[in-house]
Amino acid sequence: MSSFDRALTRREVLRGAAFGSIGLYLTACGGSSSSPATTAAASGTGKAATLNWLTWSDHYANDQLAAVKKKTRLTARPQLFSDNADAYLKIKQTGGQFDIVSGDALWVPKYLKDGLTESFDLSSIPVSSQLFSIAREFEFWQDGSNYMGYPFSWSTVQIYYNPKFVKTVPDSWHAVLDPKYKGKVSLENIPTDMMAIAARATGSKKPYAMSRGEISKAKDYLEQLKPNVLKLASQNNEVIRALADESAWIGITNLGSDDRVKDAGGPVVKPAYPREGTIGFIDSEQMVKASKNKDSFARFINAAEQAPYIAQNFITNGRPLFNEKAYKLLVNQGHKDRADRLLYSKPEKALEMTIKGPAGDQQAYSDAFNEVFGA
């Protein structure tokens, strides 16, 4: 009887299954890095690799990634997150499973300080010459002669309102507490940032480093806001949708939401800048220290951050970015009014807001937020 004819023994089946499983697992793990075969076949475009990218949905477009792949043989595999704290802990716990991580303002130095990311020579990436000069000089991102992240975009988080229903301009965080807006305010479910906004509303000097007493005041503010909250959106586009279908009259959201609501077929919504001041983000792409593809980071950034992609990103997502060449493209394409209205040409404004960062006592922030927004 040949070995093909006899029935398999249980031991053989188990051994086969075990080897098969290990093979599948190794194949899956290997997917995140370049294979020798493809590397050997590389042309002048550099070696092929897959870069796992922990980011927000507005940092890329699928056709952009496809074009970058065609040009550089670098495949970006984005995975989304909403809260910086979430991304930080994911990087901390997964080590080299991610290659690039997006991060906001003061989170970036924290990543570096905790040994999760690596700074780099910004000027060695040719596309960085397209940036506004101010974006290359943020003090809080400097690490000697290196830079901690590649500057991407910025925005204030402010109020947008539908003038059809909201007759008085809500130019204060307290205006959105008015009972006539019951169930008509939509905002993103980012506990730390909502606490920081509440801190602004209640006069705390350091929204991301509140004392226990200040946290208590911020919590009281959110308690008053809660009846007016329609929903806590998991992504920013849900806030846009709620404004577009008029289920929300007020949105607490990023710059450019008026255009996005209009693009979504919604009504005219107007911005209002709260007199107590607001928070905002300045975000960047960082190189993960434990990444096995660090040598591909600069090549990917250089290809993905080119002005045409960034200009298109502005049209789609409507908040200012740091690529000056993209601004000039937008002007040439007839979008100057829109770009200027959304402060694209004034990146220095980014430094006037309270920029996002890690909370001094994250647990107290999360607890307070949950205690308000639970049942």
Add this chain to the structure above:
Amino acid sequence: MEGKVATVPAAPRARLGAARDRLAPFAEYAGFLPALVLFGAFFLVPLGLIVAYSFWRVVDYNVVHDWTLDNYRYFFSVGTYIRTFWATIWVAVLATALTIAIAFPFAYWLVRHVPRRWQKPLLVLVIVPFWASYLLRVYAWLTILGEQGALNRFLQWTHVTDRPVSFFLYDRPAVVLVLVYLYFPFAALTLYAALERFDWDQLRAAMDLGATPLTAIRRIMLPQVLPGIVTAVIFVFIPILGEYLTPQLVGGAKGVMIGNLIVNFFQGAQYTRGAAAALLIAALIVVLLAIFRRSLELRGETLRA
């Protein structure tokens, strides 16, 4: 002579035989080894980690391995969490009751009044929604219940209302409605399987012997299909306890369930708080399963008696 033989070391083959004899009782369980490894690696170890996390604490985004009951103490000392637990249980109970109430008559109708050749195609129709993703199915309800949704457009078209009505969405009723829709197929399939096996002649026999239809159903049919009903309840009730996406998308600020708060903890890097809350839900599920099982055992003993 005998003593001399006894001092001679046993031959290797004989030792091997003795070892084999000792291991013989375990050999029959060797087949379980792969399952044990899988169960241990993918269930027990992660569960053990969650348990450990729930007794640790987070300091400056670092999980510190200091053993403490603080996370549990915190949940039981803050009214919001107790209220949210209750709200979660209530939503699960109501959605399960409604799902069973709709699925049972459907399964009954299918078994009793639909020709056999049509039963399978109809069952396939019940599971057709599974071909679309969970997220898509929940999003579909936004376009039905929203202010510009199909329901509001219909009401305005029929002049029942002259402006969009906002209370269909972003509140608990919307959560219950969508959960009933999502879990109906689980209940319908389980109840169909239970009713299909039931011998309907027994019901007729009971009524021939003088039982009213209600008595016949209560004393003859229900005890026999009860395991199916309990299974349907388990399939619906338990997953609903852990739901977070549906309340997130259609529940708004008023439809929050405990799953949403757990997600907030994890997003805020508060893994230890999140782990404790998740374990409390898991403990509740274990207790409920034990109760279900016990009630079935008691029912079985009663029937046998």
